[in-house]
Amino acid sequence: MTKISLYFENGLLLEAKSFGAEGTSVGEIVFNTSLTGYQEIVTDPSYAGQFVTFTMPEIGNVGCNAQDMESKAAHCKGIIVRSYQERPSNFRCEEPLSALLKKHNVLGITEIDTRFITKVLREEGAMMMVASTEIHEKEALKKVLESSPRIEEINYIEQVSTKESYVHKEARYNADTFSYETPKTTKKIIALDFGIKRNILNELTHAGMEVTVVPNSISAEEIIAKVDAKEIDGVFLSNGPGDPIILKEEHEKIKKLIARKIPIFGICLGHQLLSIAHGYDTFKLQFGHHGGNHPVKNTVTGTVEITAQNHNYNVPDTIREIATVTHVNLFDNTIEGLKYNDSPTMSVQHHPEASPGPHESAYIFGEFAKML
Structure with missing residues:
Protein backbone atom coordinates (compact mmCIF):
# COMPACT_ATOMS: atom_id res chain seq x y z
CA MET A 1 0.00 0.00 0.00
CA ILE A 154 -21.35 20.84 -10.20
CA ASN A 155 -24.22 19.19 -12.09
CA TYR A 156 -23.29 15.56 -11.48
CA ILE A 157 -26.50 14.12 -12.97
CA GLU A 158 -25.16 14.97 -16.42
CA GLN A 159 -22.36 12.49 -15.68
CA VAL A 160 -24.38 9.67 -14.15
CA SER A 161 -27.62 9.71 -16.19
CA THR A 162 -28.06 7.17 -18.98
CA LYS A 163 -27.33 8.47 -22.48
CA GLU A 164 -29.90 6.23 -24.19
CA SER A 165 -33.35 4.99 -23.19
CA TYR A 166 -33.81 1.32 -22.27
CA VAL A 167 -36.48 -0.98 -20.82
CA HIS A 168 -35.54 -2.53 -17.48
CA LYS A 169 -36.08 -6.31 -17.62
CA GLU A 170 -35.42 -7.51 -14.05
CA ALA A 171 -37.63 -7.68 -10.98
CA ARG A 172 -36.76 -8.36 -7.33
CA TYR A 173 -33.67 -10.46 -6.57
CA ASN A 174 -34.40 -13.86 -5.02
CA ALA A 175 -31.77 -14.62 -2.38
CA ASP A 176 -32.78 -18.29 -2.26
CA THR A 177 -32.20 -19.00 -5.95
CA PHE A 178 -29.58 -16.25 -6.54
CA SER A 179 -31.57 -15.02 -9.54
CA TYR A 180 -33.99 -12.27 -10.53
CA GLU A 181 -37.74 -12.86 -10.61
CA THR A 182 -39.61 -12.74 -13.92
CA PRO A 183 -41.43 -9.41 -14.31
CA LYS A 184 -45.24 -9.44 -14.44
CA THR A 185 -46.29 -5.96 -15.45
CA THR A 186 -49.66 -4.32 -16.07
CA LYS A 187 -48.71 -0.62 -16.08
CA LYS A 188 -46.06 1.34 -17.99
CA ILE A 189 -44.00 4.20 -16.62
CA ILE A 190 -41.03 6.36 -17.54
CA ALA A 191 -38.18 6.67 -15.04
CA LEU A 192 -36.19 9.90 -15.32
CA ASP A 193 -32.61 8.87 -14.63
CA PHE A 194 -30.82 11.35 -12.37
CA GLY A 195 -28.54 8.55 -11.13
CA ILE A 196 -30.96 5.69 -10.62
CA LYS A 197 -30.16 2.60 -8.56
CA ARG A 198 -30.66 -0.82 -10.13
CA ASN A 199 -32.67 -2.11 -7.17
CA ILE A 200 -35.14 0.77 -7.41
CA LEU A 201 -35.88 -0.41 -10.94
CA ASN A 202 -36.20 -3.99 -9.69
CA GLU A 203 -38.77 -2.93 -7.09
CA LEU A 204 -40.77 -0.85 -9.57
CA THR A 205 -40.95 -3.86 -11.88
CA HIS A 206 -41.79 -6.19 -8.99
CA ALA A 207 -44.74 -3.91 -8.13
CA GLY A 208 -46.19 -4.45 -11.62
CA MET A 209 -44.72 -1.66 -13.73
CA GLU A 210 -42.86 -1.90 -17.03
CA VAL A 211 -40.12 0.68 -16.67
CA THR A 212 -38.52 2.60 -19.52
CA VAL A 213 -35.47 4.47 -18.20
CA VAL A 214 -34.83 7.74 -20.04
CA PRO A 215 -32.00 10.31 -19.91
CA ASN A 216 -32.45 13.39 -17.74
CA SER A 217 -32.25 15.43 -20.97
CA ILE A 218 -35.70 14.28 -22.14
CA SER A 219 -38.14 17.18 -22.43
CA ALA A 220 -41.43 17.56 -20.59
CA GLU A 221 -43.16 17.80 -23.96
CA GLU A 222 -41.86 14.36 -24.99
CA ILE A 223 -43.14 12.83 -21.76
CA ILE A 224 -46.53 14.55 -22.00
CA ALA A 225 -46.89 13.31 -25.58
CA LYS A 226 -46.38 9.73 -24.39
CA VAL A 227 -49.01 10.21 -21.69
CA ASP A 228 -51.48 11.71 -24.18
CA ALA A 229 -50.87 8.78 -26.54
CA LYS A 230 -51.50 6.41 -23.58
CA GLU A 231 -48.04 4.89 -24.03
CA ILE A 232 -47.27 5.39 -20.32
CA ASP A 233 -49.32 5.68 -17.13
CA GLY A 234 -46.96 7.67 -14.93
CA VAL A 235 -43.51 9.08 -14.22
CA PHE A 236 -40.84 8.13 -11.68
CA LEU A 237 -38.20 10.68 -10.58
CA SER A 238 -35.05 8.91 -9.40
CA ASN A 239 -32.41 9.46 -6.76
CA GLY A 240 -29.23 11.26 -7.76
CA PRO A 241 -26.19 13.26 -6.61
CA GLY A 242 -25.54 16.88 -5.75
CA ASP A 243 -27.51 19.96 -4.77
CA PRO A 244 -31.08 19.97 -6.20
CA ILE A 245 -31.23 23.79 -6.20
CA ILE A 246 -28.84 24.09 -9.17
CA LEU A 247 -30.92 21.80 -11.43
CA LYS A 248 -32.93 24.61 -13.04
CA GLU A 249 -33.94 22.69 -16.18
CA GLU A 250 -35.30 19.83 -14.08
CA HIS A 251 -37.34 22.27 -11.97
CA GLU A 252 -39.11 23.65 -15.04
CA LYS A 253 -39.61 20.20 -16.56
CA ILE A 254 -41.24 18.83 -13.42
CA LYS A 255 -43.47 21.89 -13.09
CA LYS A 256 -44.96 21.08 -16.51
CA LEU A 257 -45.56 17.45 -15.54
CA ILE A 258 -47.27 18.51 -12.30
CA ALA A 259 -49.50 20.96 -14.18
CA ARG A 260 -50.74 18.12 -16.42
CA LYS A 261 -51.73 16.03 -13.34
CA ILE A 262 -49.55 13.11 -14.46
CA PRO A 263 -49.08 10.51 -11.67
CA ILE A 264 -45.56 11.07 -10.29
CA PHE A 265 -43.46 9.25 -7.69
CA GLY A 266 -40.08 10.57 -6.52
CA ILE A 267 -37.36 9.09 -4.32
CA CYS A 268 -34.55 11.09 -2.65
CA LEU A 269 -33.41 13.67 -5.26
CA GLY A 270 -36.76 13.16 -7.00
CA HIS A 271 -38.48 13.96 -3.69
CA GLN A 272 -36.44 17.16 -3.36
CA LEU A 273 -37.02 18.25 -6.96
CA LEU A 274 -40.79 17.87 -6.53
CA SER A 275 -40.62 20.19 -3.51
CA ILE A 276 -38.66 22.82 -5.43
CA ALA A 277 -40.98 22.54 -8.44
CA HIS A 278 -43.89 23.34 -6.11
CA GLY A 279 -42.06 26.47 -4.91
CA TYR A 280 -40.50 25.14 -1.68
CA ASP A 281 -36.69 25.23 -1.78
CA THR A 282 -34.65 22.53 -0.06
CA PHE A 283 -32.08 23.12 2.69
CA LYS A 284 -28.82 21.34 3.57
CA LEU A 285 -28.54 19.18 6.69
CA GLN A 286 -25.42 19.49 8.83
CA PHE A 287 -24.02 16.06 7.97
CA GLY A 288 -26.91 14.40 6.17
CA HIS A 289 -28.50 10.98 6.57
CA HIS A 290 -26.39 8.09 5.27
CA GLY A 291 -26.97 4.57 6.54
CA GLY A 292 -29.33 1.64 6.94
CA ASN A 293 -30.65 2.16 10.46
CA HIS A 294 -32.80 5.32 10.40
CA PRO A 295 -36.20 5.08 12.15
CA VAL A 296 -39.03 6.67 10.17
CA LYS A 297 -42.62 6.92 11.37
CA ASN A 298 -45.45 6.33 8.91
CA THR A 299 -47.89 9.02 10.05
CA VAL A 300 -50.80 7.27 8.31
CA THR A 301 -50.45 3.88 10.03
CA GLY A 302 -48.39 4.87 13.07
CA THR A 303 -45.84 2.18 12.20
CA VAL A 304 -42.13 2.82 12.75
CA GLU A 305 -39.98 1.57 9.88
CA ILE A 306 -36.21 1.17 9.90
CA THR A 307 -34.99 2.67 6.64
CA ALA A 308 -31.99 3.11 4.36
CA GLN A 309 -30.97 6.71 3.70
CA ASN A 310 -28.52 8.66 1.57
CA HIS A 311 -29.00 12.41 1.32
CA ASN A 312 -27.60 15.76 2.46
CA TYR A 313 -30.64 17.88 1.56
CA ASN A 314 -34.18 18.02 2.89
CA VAL A 315 -37.53 19.59 2.06
CA PRO A 316 -38.75 22.45 4.31
CA ASP A 317 -41.43 22.07 6.97
CA THR A 318 -43.51 24.78 5.25
CA ILE A 319 -44.39 22.33 2.49
CA ARG A 320 -47.16 21.13 4.81
CA GLU A 321 -49.13 24.04 3.32
CA ILE A 322 -49.66 22.10 0.08
CA ALA A 323 -48.94 18.46 0.95
CA THR A 324 -49.75 15.81 3.53
CA VAL A 325 -46.73 14.49 5.43
CA THR A 326 -46.78 10.67 5.29
CA HIS A 327 -43.40 9.90 6.88
CA VAL A 328 -41.23 11.62 9.51
CA ASN A 329 -37.62 10.90 10.53
CA LEU A 330 -37.50 10.06 14.25
CA PHE A 331 -33.84 11.09 14.59
CA ASP A 332 -34.45 14.77 13.82
CA ASN A 333 -38.16 15.10 12.87
CA THR A 334 -37.37 16.04 9.27
CA ILE A 335 -39.93 15.21 6.58
CA GLU A 336 -39.44 11.81 4.93
CA GLY A 337 -42.57 11.38 2.80
CA LEU A 338 -45.27 13.46 1.12
CA LYS A 339 -48.52 13.19 -0.79
CA TYR A 340 -49.42 16.40 -2.58
CA ASN A 341 -52.92 17.75 -2.16
CA ASP A 342 -53.52 19.11 -5.68
CA SER A 343 -52.09 16.35 -7.88
CA PRO A 344 -51.51 12.55 -8.01
CA THR A 345 -47.97 13.01 -6.73
CA MET A 346 -46.12 11.21 -3.93
CA SER A 347 -42.50 11.08 -2.80
CA VAL A 348 -40.18 9.80 -0.09
CA GLN A 349 -36.78 11.01 1.08
CA HIS A 350 -35.49 7.60 2.21
CA HIS A 351 -34.78 4.56 0.02
CA PRO A 352 -37.61 2.01 0.22
CA GLU A 353 -35.66 -0.39 -2.03
CA ALA A 354 -32.87 -0.50 0.61
CA SER A 355 -29.91 -2.39 -0.96
CA PRO A 356 -28.25 -2.23 1.42
CA GLY A 357 -30.61 -2.02 4.37
CA PRO A 358 -33.97 -3.21 5.69
CA HIS A 359 -36.94 -3.76 3.38
CA GLU A 360 -39.69 -2.50 5.69
CA SER A 361 -40.63 0.33 3.31
CA ALA A 362 -40.84 -1.69 0.08
CA TYR A 363 -44.66 -1.43 0.16
CA ILE A 364 -44.33 2.17 -1.07
CA PHE A 365 -43.71 0.93 -4.62
CA GLY A 366 -47.05 -0.86 -4.45
CA GLU A 367 -48.74 2.37 -3.38
CA PHE A 368 -47.44 4.07 -6.52
CA ALA A 369 -48.72 1.18 -8.64
CA LYS A 370 -52.18 1.63 -7.09
CA MET A 371 -52.06 5.36 -7.83
CA LEU A 372 -51.59 4.51 -11.53
Whole structure:
Protein backbone atom coordinates (compact mmCIF):
# COMPACT_ATOMS: atom_id res chain seq x y z
CA MET A 1 0.00 0.00 0.00
CA THR A 2 1.21 3.49 -0.84
CA LYS A 3 0.95 6.66 1.25
CA ILE A 4 -2.09 8.91 0.76
CA SER A 5 -2.67 12.34 2.29
CA LEU A 6 -6.03 13.89 3.17
CA TYR A 7 -6.62 17.61 3.61
CA PHE A 8 -9.97 18.93 4.88
CA GLU A 9 -11.32 22.44 4.36
CA ASN A 10 -11.21 23.01 8.13
CA GLY A 11 -7.40 22.72 7.93
CA LEU A 12 -7.10 19.12 9.14
CA LEU A 13 -4.29 17.07 7.52
CA LEU A 14 -4.23 13.27 7.90
CA GLU A 15 -2.07 10.48 6.52
CA ALA A 16 -3.25 6.99 5.55
CA LYS A 17 -2.64 4.09 3.17
CA SER A 18 -4.07 3.70 -0.35
CA PHE A 19 -5.65 0.50 -1.69
CA GLY A 20 -7.67 1.79 -4.66
CA ALA A 21 -6.85 4.02 -7.60
CA GLU A 22 -3.93 6.42 -7.38
CA GLY A 23 -3.98 10.15 -8.07
CA THR A 24 -5.64 13.26 -6.63
CA SER A 25 -9.38 13.75 -6.07
CA VAL A 26 -11.48 16.53 -4.57
CA GLY A 27 -14.96 15.99 -3.16
CA GLU A 28 -17.32 16.33 -0.22
CA ILE A 29 -16.78 13.94 2.69
CA VAL A 30 -19.71 12.24 4.46
CA PHE A 31 -20.06 9.19 6.72
CA ASN A 32 -22.25 6.10 6.27
CA THR A 33 -23.39 3.94 9.20
CA SER A 34 -24.46 0.86 7.21
CA LEU A 35 -23.17 -2.46 8.55
CA THR A 36 -23.37 -4.26 5.19
CA GLY A 37 -23.53 -3.51 1.49
CA TYR A 38 -20.35 -1.59 0.83
CA GLN A 39 -20.40 -2.54 -2.87
CA GLU A 40 -23.93 -1.18 -3.32
CA ILE A 41 -22.86 2.07 -1.62
CA VAL A 42 -19.74 2.44 -3.76
CA THR A 43 -21.76 1.90 -6.96
CA ASP A 44 -24.69 4.15 -5.96
CA PRO A 45 -24.63 7.14 -8.38
CA SER A 46 -25.99 9.40 -5.59
CA TYR A 47 -22.46 9.42 -4.11
CA ALA A 48 -20.93 11.07 -7.18
CA GLY A 49 -18.67 13.89 -6.01
CA GLN A 50 -18.33 12.51 -2.47
CA PHE A 51 -15.89 10.60 -0.27
CA VAL A 52 -17.69 8.02 1.88
CA THR A 53 -16.36 7.25 5.36
CA PHE A 54 -17.59 3.87 6.59
CA THR A 55 -18.26 3.70 10.33
CA MET A 56 -18.28 -0.11 10.00
CA PRO A 57 -14.57 -0.86 10.64
CA GLU A 58 -14.12 -4.02 8.54
CA ILE A 59 -14.65 -3.47 4.80
CA GLY A 60 -13.83 -5.79 1.89
CA ASN A 61 -14.42 -9.13 3.63
CA VAL A 62 -16.85 -10.54 1.02
CA GLY A 63 -15.30 -8.98 -2.07
CA CYS A 64 -17.43 -7.79 -5.01
CA ASN A 65 -19.56 -9.39 -7.72
CA ALA A 66 -21.53 -8.31 -10.80
CA GLN A 67 -24.96 -9.01 -9.25
CA ASP A 68 -24.48 -6.50 -6.41
CA MET A 69 -23.70 -3.53 -8.68
CA GLU A 70 -26.25 -0.72 -8.28
CA SER A 71 -25.08 0.81 -11.56
CA LYS A 72 -22.48 0.14 -14.24
CA ALA A 73 -19.68 1.93 -12.38
CA ALA A 74 -18.40 3.19 -9.03
CA HIS A 75 -19.25 6.88 -8.82
CA CYS A 76 -17.91 8.21 -5.50
CA LYS A 77 -14.59 10.07 -5.33
CA GLY A 78 -13.22 7.65 -2.78
CA ILE A 79 -13.97 5.56 0.30
CA ILE A 80 -12.37 5.76 3.74
CA VAL A 81 -12.25 2.62 5.91
CA ARG A 82 -10.57 1.66 9.18
CA SER A 83 -9.49 -1.84 8.12
CA TYR A 84 -9.50 -3.17 4.55
CA GLN A 85 -9.45 -6.89 3.71
CA GLU A 86 -7.66 -7.63 0.43
CA ARG A 87 -8.30 -11.39 0.64
CA PRO A 88 -12.11 -11.75 0.72
CA SER A 89 -13.89 -14.99 1.55
CA ASN A 90 -17.32 -15.53 0.00
CA PHE A 91 -18.63 -17.97 -2.59
CA ARG A 92 -20.17 -15.10 -4.61
CA CYS A 93 -16.93 -13.10 -4.73
CA GLU A 94 -15.56 -12.36 -8.21
CA GLU A 95 -12.94 -9.75 -7.35
CA PRO A 96 -11.62 -7.81 -4.33
CA LEU A 97 -12.95 -4.32 -3.63
CA SER A 98 -9.59 -2.80 -4.58
CA ALA A 99 -9.96 -4.13 -8.14
CA LEU A 100 -13.39 -2.50 -8.48
CA LEU A 101 -12.04 0.84 -7.22
CA LYS A 102 -9.04 0.79 -9.53
CA LYS A 103 -11.23 -0.12 -12.51
CA HIS A 104 -13.40 2.96 -11.97
CA ASN A 105 -10.69 5.37 -10.75
CA VAL A 106 -11.96 5.60 -7.16
CA LEU A 107 -9.54 6.20 -4.28
CA GLY A 108 -9.42 3.64 -1.46
CA ILE A 109 -8.16 4.97 1.89
CA THR A 110 -7.42 2.78 4.91
CA GLU A 111 -5.43 2.50 8.16
CA ILE A 112 -7.00 5.69 9.48
CA ASP A 113 -9.20 6.52 12.49
CA THR A 114 -12.68 6.62 10.97
CA ARG A 115 -14.26 7.25 14.40
CA PHE A 116 -12.31 10.48 14.67
CA ILE A 117 -13.33 11.56 11.16
CA THR A 118 -16.99 10.78 11.92
CA LYS A 119 -16.87 12.88 15.09
CA VAL A 120 -15.37 15.80 13.14
CA LEU A 121 -18.16 15.58 10.55
CA ARG A 122 -20.87 15.34 13.22
CA GLU A 123 -19.55 18.43 14.97
CA GLU A 124 -18.56 20.56 11.97
CA GLY A 125 -20.75 19.13 9.20
CA ALA A 126 -20.03 17.59 5.81
CA MET A 127 -17.14 19.45 4.17
CA MET A 128 -14.93 19.48 1.12
CA MET A 129 -11.61 17.61 1.13
CA VAL A 130 -8.80 16.54 -1.16
CA ALA A 131 -7.00 13.17 -1.08
CA SER A 132 -3.83 12.42 -2.99
CA THR A 133 -1.19 9.73 -3.47
CA GLU A 134 0.91 12.32 -5.34
CA ILE A 135 0.80 15.47 -3.17
CA HIS A 136 1.62 15.38 0.55
CA GLU A 137 2.52 18.97 1.50
CA LYS A 138 -0.25 20.76 3.39
CA GLU A 139 -0.02 24.05 1.49
CA ALA A 140 -0.01 22.30 -1.89
CA LEU A 141 -3.10 20.26 -0.94
CA LYS A 142 -4.82 23.39 0.36
CA LYS A 143 -4.16 25.13 -2.95
CA VAL A 144 -5.69 22.23 -4.90
CA LEU A 145 -8.78 22.22 -2.67
CA GLU A 146 -9.32 25.99 -2.81
CA SER A 147 -8.98 26.06 -6.60
CA SER A 148 -11.52 23.26 -7.15
CA PRO A 149 -15.30 23.73 -7.52
CA ARG A 150 -17.51 22.77 -4.59
CA ILE A 151 -19.99 19.90 -4.93
CA GLU A 152 -22.94 22.31 -4.97
CA GLU A 153 -21.48 24.00 -8.06
CA ILE A 154 -21.35 20.84 -10.20
CA ASN A 155 -24.22 19.19 -12.09
CA TYR A 156 -23.29 15.56 -11.48
CA ILE A 157 -26.50 14.12 -12.97
CA GLU A 158 -25.16 14.97 -16.42
CA GLN A 159 -22.36 12.49 -15.68
CA VAL A 160 -24.38 9.67 -14.15
CA SER A 161 -27.62 9.71 -16.19
CA THR A 162 -28.06 7.17 -18.98
CA LYS A 163 -27.33 8.47 -22.48
CA GLU A 164 -29.90 6.23 -24.19
CA SER A 165 -33.35 4.99 -23.19
CA TYR A 166 -33.81 1.32 -22.27
CA VAL A 167 -36.48 -0.98 -20.82
CA HIS A 168 -35.54 -2.53 -17.48
CA LYS A 169 -36.08 -6.31 -17.62
CA GLU A 170 -35.42 -7.51 -14.05
CA ALA A 171 -37.63 -7.68 -10.98
CA ARG A 172 -36.76 -8.36 -7.33
CA TYR A 173 -33.67 -10.46 -6.57
CA ASN A 174 -34.40 -13.86 -5.02
CA ALA A 175 -31.77 -14.62 -2.38
CA ASP A 176 -32.78 -18.29 -2.26
CA THR A 177 -32.20 -19.00 -5.95
CA PHE A 178 -29.58 -16.25 -6.54
CA SER A 179 -31.57 -15.02 -9.54
CA TYR A 180 -33.99 -12.27 -10.53
CA GLU A 181 -37.74 -12.86 -10.61
CA THR A 182 -39.61 -12.74 -13.92
CA PRO A 183 -41.43 -9.41 -14.31
CA LYS A 184 -45.24 -9.44 -14.44
CA THR A 185 -46.29 -5.96 -15.45
CA THR A 186 -49.66 -4.32 -16.07
CA LYS A 187 -48.71 -0.62 -16.08
CA LYS A 188 -46.06 1.34 -17.99
CA ILE A 189 -44.00 4.20 -16.62
CA ILE A 190 -41.03 6.36 -17.54
CA ALA A 191 -38.18 6.67 -15.04
CA LEU A 192 -36.19 9.90 -15.32
CA ASP A 193 -32.61 8.87 -14.63
CA PHE A 194 -30.82 11.35 -12.37
CA GLY A 195 -28.54 8.55 -11.13
CA ILE A 196 -30.96 5.69 -10.62
CA LYS A 197 -30.16 2.60 -8.56
CA ARG A 198 -30.66 -0.82 -10.13
CA ASN A 199 -32.67 -2.11 -7.17
CA ILE A 200 -35.14 0.77 -7.41
CA LEU A 201 -35.88 -0.41 -10.94
CA ASN A 202 -36.20 -3.99 -9.69
CA GLU A 203 -38.77 -2.93 -7.09
CA LEU A 204 -40.77 -0.85 -9.57
CA THR A 205 -40.95 -3.86 -11.88
CA HIS A 206 -41.79 -6.19 -8.99
CA ALA A 207 -44.74 -3.91 -8.13
CA GLY A 208 -46.19 -4.45 -11.62
CA MET A 209 -44.72 -1.66 -13.73
CA GLU A 210 -42.86 -1.90 -17.03
CA VAL A 211 -40.12 0.68 -16.67
CA THR A 212 -38.52 2.60 -19.52
CA VAL A 213 -35.47 4.47 -18.20
CA VAL A 214 -34.83 7.74 -20.04
CA PRO A 215 -32.00 10.31 -19.91
CA ASN A 216 -32.45 13.39 -17.74
CA SER A 217 -32.25 15.43 -20.97
CA ILE A 218 -35.70 14.28 -22.14
CA SER A 219 -38.14 17.18 -22.43
CA ALA A 220 -41.43 17.56 -20.59
CA GLU A 221 -43.16 17.80 -23.96
CA GLU A 222 -41.86 14.36 -24.99
CA ILE A 223 -43.14 12.83 -21.76
CA ILE A 224 -46.53 14.55 -22.00
CA ALA A 225 -46.89 13.31 -25.58
CA LYS A 226 -46.38 9.73 -24.39
CA VAL A 227 -49.01 10.21 -21.69
CA ASP A 228 -51.48 11.71 -24.18
CA ALA A 229 -50.87 8.78 -26.54
CA LYS A 230 -51.50 6.41 -23.58
CA GLU A 231 -48.04 4.89 -24.03
CA ILE A 232 -47.27 5.39 -20.32
CA ASP A 233 -49.32 5.68 -17.13
CA GLY A 234 -46.96 7.67 -14.93
CA VAL A 235 -43.51 9.08 -14.22
CA PHE A 236 -40.84 8.13 -11.68
CA LEU A 237 -38.20 10.68 -10.58
CA SER A 238 -35.05 8.91 -9.40
CA ASN A 239 -32.41 9.46 -6.76
CA GLY A 240 -29.23 11.26 -7.76
CA PRO A 241 -26.19 13.26 -6.61
CA GLY A 242 -25.54 16.88 -5.75
CA ASP A 243 -27.51 19.96 -4.77
CA PRO A 244 -31.08 19.97 -6.20
CA ILE A 245 -31.23 23.79 -6.20
CA ILE A 246 -28.84 24.09 -9.17
CA LEU A 247 -30.92 21.80 -11.43
CA LYS A 248 -32.93 24.61 -13.04
CA GLU A 249 -33.94 22.69 -16.18
CA GLU A 250 -35.30 19.83 -14.08
CA HIS A 251 -37.34 22.27 -11.97
CA GLU A 252 -39.11 23.65 -15.04
CA LYS A 253 -39.61 20.20 -16.56
CA ILE A 254 -41.24 18.83 -13.42
CA LYS A 255 -43.47 21.89 -13.09
CA LYS A 256 -44.96 21.08 -16.51
CA LEU A 257 -45.56 17.45 -15.54
CA ILE A 258 -47.27 18.51 -12.30
CA ALA A 259 -49.50 20.96 -14.18
CA ARG A 260 -50.74 18.12 -16.42
CA LYS A 261 -51.73 16.03 -13.34
CA ILE A 262 -49.55 13.11 -14.46
CA PRO A 263 -49.08 10.51 -11.67
CA ILE A 264 -45.56 11.07 -10.29
CA PHE A 265 -43.46 9.25 -7.69
CA GLY A 266 -40.08 10.57 -6.52
CA ILE A 267 -37.36 9.09 -4.32
CA CYS A 268 -34.55 11.09 -2.65
CA LEU A 269 -33.41 13.67 -5.26
CA GLY A 270 -36.76 13.16 -7.00
CA HIS A 271 -38.48 13.96 -3.69
CA GLN A 272 -36.44 17.16 -3.36
CA LEU A 273 -37.02 18.25 -6.96
CA LEU A 274 -40.79 17.87 -6.53
CA SER A 275 -40.62 20.19 -3.51
CA ILE A 276 -38.66 22.82 -5.43
CA ALA A 277 -40.98 22.54 -8.44
CA HIS A 278 -43.89 23.34 -6.11
CA GLY A 279 -42.06 26.47 -4.91
CA TYR A 280 -40.50 25.14 -1.68
CA ASP A 281 -36.69 25.23 -1.78
CA THR A 282 -34.65 22.53 -0.06
CA PHE A 283 -32.08 23.12 2.69
CA LYS A 284 -28.82 21.34 3.57
CA LEU A 285 -28.54 19.18 6.69
CA GLN A 286 -25.42 19.49 8.83
CA PHE A 287 -24.02 16.06 7.97
CA GLY A 288 -26.91 14.40 6.17
CA HIS A 289 -28.50 10.98 6.57
CA HIS A 290 -26.39 8.09 5.27
CA GLY A 291 -26.97 4.57 6.54
CA GLY A 292 -29.33 1.64 6.94
CA ASN A 293 -30.65 2.16 10.46
CA HIS A 294 -32.80 5.32 10.40
CA PRO A 295 -36.20 5.08 12.15
CA VAL A 296 -39.03 6.67 10.17
CA LYS A 297 -42.62 6.92 11.37
CA ASN A 298 -45.45 6.33 8.91
CA THR A 299 -47.89 9.02 10.05
CA VAL A 300 -50.80 7.27 8.31
CA THR A 301 -50.45 3.88 10.03
CA GLY A 302 -48.39 4.87 13.07
CA THR A 303 -45.84 2.18 12.20
CA VAL A 304 -42.13 2.82 12.75
CA GLU A 305 -39.98 1.57 9.88
CA ILE A 306 -36.21 1.17 9.90
CA THR A 307 -34.99 2.67 6.64
CA ALA A 308 -31.99 3.11 4.36
CA GLN A 309 -30.97 6.71 3.70
CA ASN A 310 -28.52 8.66 1.57
CA HIS A 311 -29.00 12.41 1.32
CA ASN A 312 -27.60 15.76 2.46
CA TYR A 313 -30.64 17.88 1.56
CA ASN A 314 -34.18 18.02 2.89
CA VAL A 315 -37.53 19.59 2.06
CA PRO A 316 -38.75 22.45 4.31
CA ASP A 317 -41.43 22.07 6.97
CA THR A 318 -43.51 24.78 5.25
CA ILE A 319 -44.39 22.33 2.49
CA ARG A 320 -47.16 21.13 4.81
CA GLU A 321 -49.13 24.04 3.32
CA ILE A 322 -49.66 22.10 0.08
CA ALA A 323 -48.94 18.46 0.95
CA THR A 324 -49.75 15.81 3.53
CA VAL A 325 -46.73 14.49 5.43
CA THR A 326 -46.78 10.67 5.29
CA HIS A 327 -43.40 9.90 6.88
CA VAL A 328 -41.23 11.62 9.51
CA ASN A 329 -37.62 10.90 10.53
CA LEU A 330 -37.50 10.06 14.25
CA PHE A 331 -33.84 11.09 14.59
CA ASP A 332 -34.45 14.77 13.82
CA ASN A 333 -38.16 15.10 12.87
CA THR A 334 -37.37 16.04 9.27
CA ILE A 335 -39.93 15.21 6.58
CA GLU A 336 -39.44 11.81 4.93
CA GLY A 337 -42.57 11.38 2.80
CA LEU A 338 -45.27 13.46 1.12
CA LYS A 339 -48.52 13.19 -0.79
CA TYR A 340 -49.42 16.40 -2.58
CA ASN A 341 -52.92 17.75 -2.16
CA ASP A 342 -53.52 19.11 -5.68
CA SER A 343 -52.09 16.35 -7.88
CA PRO A 344 -51.51 12.55 -8.01
CA THR A 345 -47.97 13.01 -6.73
CA MET A 346 -46.12 11.21 -3.93
CA SER A 347 -42.50 11.08 -2.80
CA VAL A 348 -40.18 9.80 -0.09
CA GLN A 349 -36.78 11.01 1.08
CA HIS A 350 -35.49 7.60 2.21
CA HIS A 351 -34.78 4.56 0.02
CA PRO A 352 -37.61 2.01 0.22
CA GLU A 353 -35.66 -0.39 -2.03
CA ALA A 354 -32.87 -0.50 0.61
CA SER A 355 -29.91 -2.39 -0.96
CA PRO A 356 -28.25 -2.23 1.42
CA GLY A 357 -30.61 -2.02 4.37
CA PRO A 358 -33.97 -3.21 5.69
CA HIS A 359 -36.94 -3.76 3.38
CA GLU A 360 -39.69 -2.50 5.69
CA SER A 361 -40.63 0.33 3.31
CA ALA A 362 -40.84 -1.69 0.08
CA TYR A 363 -44.66 -1.43 0.16
CA ILE A 364 -44.33 2.17 -1.07
CA PHE A 365 -43.71 0.93 -4.62
CA GLY A 366 -47.05 -0.86 -4.45
CA GLU A 367 -48.74 2.37 -3.38
CA PHE A 368 -47.44 4.07 -6.52
CA ALA A 369 -48.72 1.18 -8.64
CA LYS A 370 -52.18 1.63 -7.09
CA MET A 371 -52.06 5.36 -7.83
CA LEU A 372 -51.59 4.51 -11.53
